[in-house]
Amino acid sequence: MFARYFGFVWQKGAHTFKRPVKFVSLRLPKYTKCLSYSTAPPNARRNNSSTRLLVVSVLLSTSVGWFACDYYTKKIDPPEYLFPLSSTTDVKSLKPPIYASKDEVKLAIDEIEKILGPENITSSAGELLDHSDNSSNFHKPHESERPYLVCYPTSIEKVQAVVKVCFKYRVPMIPIGGKTSIEGHMIPTHRGIAIDISRMDKIVEFHEDDLDIVVQPGIGWVELNEFLAPYNLLFGPDPCKGAQCGGICATNASGTNASRFGAAKDNVISLTVVLADGSIIKTKQRPRKSSAGYNLTNLFIGSEGTLGIIVEATLKLHVKPKHEIVAMMNFNSLSEATHAVTDIFKKGIQVNACELLDSRQMKVIQEMDVTTRKYSDKNLLLFKFGSGSDKSLKEIVSQVKGICFANGGFNYEVAYTEEQKENIWDIRKSQLWITIDWAKSLNPKMKFCPTDSAVPVSSLPQAIEDTVKDIEENGLLTTVVAHAADGNFHALVIFPPEKLEVAQQVIKRMASRAIQYGGTCSGEHGIGIGKREFLVEELGANSIDLMRKLKMAMDPLRLLNPDKVFITDPSENRTECF
Structure with a gap:
């Protein structure tokens, strides 16, 4: 009866094992144990072996050819479900993001603790509340959306390491600075890790002759201007007290000095940013004037932490009027x-x-x-x-x-x-x-x-x-x-x-x-x-869909400050949070 199967046979000890295949397929059944001994003569077995090798070779060649053809076809002309051939992304075309399980979150927290040390992380109820609600607006997170953890990195390398862990386990990240925002920027829509950069508050470089300064994101504009006062210089934007330079850049803030010095976009030369996968970029060199490539600096200004975490900024300075x-x-x-x-x-x-x-x-x-x-x-x-x-x-x-x-x-x-x-x-x-x-x-x-x-x-x-x-x-x-x-x-x-x-x-x-x-x-x-709900009315659906396309290209897992500015999770439909 076994001779009727198309397949190959091998023998071990007193038993013969046959791999039966009733039809040609890429998925072959497991070996089955036969209780009979083989009755085929040795020459027949050798002929069967040659036939078997030929068939296997044909199957492998066909499979490799099919996969190669499929791969290059997708590479040259990718199907819409892999990468839509469009300049914009409607939220309805997206599937809900898949975030970390509880076990994966625990693994991520353990790794972050090893990176930062226990003194730079906390999960106390007070800190979790403080990093999800600043009591200055209507917007409140649901209890199930408060952060798992608040961490305080103190360097670019530490931020990068934390982000890489979050990316590895698909844990959402909420960058937080002075906590003075009005429109719910720091309020989580998905439970994740709050990355508080307020301890990164140092002046990195001061170029008095060039009228620029390189700072970490956690320094406040008030403290910065106190440093600059003896040099008769100032940083132009002056939003509310407590606002920090990272948040000023992230929201394109301004203040009472805007009529003279403009908003953040008019006062930032370049930014160093940690992207969603942990890559680090610098948007520009220090010259005030450059036409080299895309204006990446202004891409991140006003992005509200949805495209990357600002970890350093080179700022323009102004001479105080005499x-x-x-x-x-x-x-x-x-x-x-x-x-x-x-x-x-x-x-x-x-x-x-x-x-x-x-x-x-x-x-x-x-x-x-x-x-x-x-x-x-x-x-x-x-x-x-x-x-x-x-x-x-x-x-x-x-x-x-x-x-x-x-x-x-x-x-x-x-x-x-x-x-x-x-x-x-x-x-x-x-x-x-x-x-x-x-x-x-x-x-x-x-x-x-x-x-x-x-x-x-x-x-x-x-x-x-x-x-x-x-x-x-x-x-x-x-x-x-x-x-x-x-x-x-x-x-x-x-x-x-x-x-x-x-x-x-x-x-x-x-x-x-x-x-x-x-x-x-x-x-x-x-x-x-x-x-969020007014952006379409103000800018039109195509403009918002273009922003969403940029977001999906730079943060495909939708981990950075999810659903701020516009929705990236099709199941998220709230306009207010309570």
Whole structure:
């Protein structure tokens, strides 16, 4: 009966083993044990052996040829399921990411502990909470999404080693710095490892003659400017106190100095970045000017930790003006104030800072009576002007005064001494905390949500007025401040706990309204989780799908700060986190 099988036979001891094959296939059954002895003569067995070798050779040749053909076909013309032949990636075309199992996470944590030492990792409840919620916004992680671990690498090499472990086991990574973000950038959507770079806070190189400095990402801009002060230099962006240089780059932050020095993108020369698989790149050399290749520096600025972890930055420095004054003037309407700002810039007058505080904000400041001087309750414009000579500065003061008066301004005041300047500018630096104290005095349970958007300067008065009207008609409170030269305004939405949902809807309408005015849903706070839903409205689906394509090319496992800026997990559909 065994002679009827197509296959080959070999003998061991008293038994014959046959590998039966009823049909030609790449998958052959295992050997079967036969209880009979072979009755074929030796010559027949030799002939069978030759036949067997021929058949095996044909099968192997066919298999190798098929696999080679398939491989090169895929390489030359890859099928869509392997690599879509498109310039964009719709989230619907993606499968949900596969992340580490609990056993794999444990292995990853053990390896990270060996790399960093037990003193540089923690899984305490307090630290895990501190690295997943900064209490400054609506967005809260689910309990099941809080980090497994917080780690504190202290060098580029340590960050690289941690990232390689996470990549090896498919563990999501959340880069974290000063924890001052507004839109939920540090809030996990998938459980993973929080990589806190705040201990990397050193100045690496200082090139005074070249007006640049190389820093680690954990140094704060306040501390950096304290170092630079004796050299009469400064770093331009000045967001909230506590913001660190890595986060400033990652969110393209700016601040009150933006009208003079711009945002982060205008103040960064190059970045050193650890990519998702642990590769390290430097985006550029130190020259201010380069047309060599793609502008990788600006690719990472504003990417919010989704494309790589910034581990070093070369920053532009600016010479402080030899003479600088602070000026202020009141206006009865927002329209008059913004027209004055527009006219000042049309005259070519250099403005170092231009801040607008609306009448509601001024009434709060007046009512709280905690400042060193008294202020009117009318809309207020604050200016900083700088110049190389005292004479030219006085000419600027005279020009600005005339422009402001022509636009309905009054109470024009100029501060020349350091004490005078500090007293006036202090109102801008402290307005947020004054407002919070005021709201708490009305109701200790009051909640707050700061949010921002930006519009063309000509649309700023209407955008602010529409926003304030919407907020107040819904029974909420607000104050508004603006970087008037940029059309970037911040509304602090104040509400009792029972009106949380109303506040959320108001803020959503504020973002959409800014886009309808030809503006942006976020002037300087970034997107994070909170404003993902507005990106398509602002930029169009193809633009977001192109960003997603870049993300998938650079982070194919979707490990770096997952689902921030836009969604990369098709099963993630939340617009708010609670």
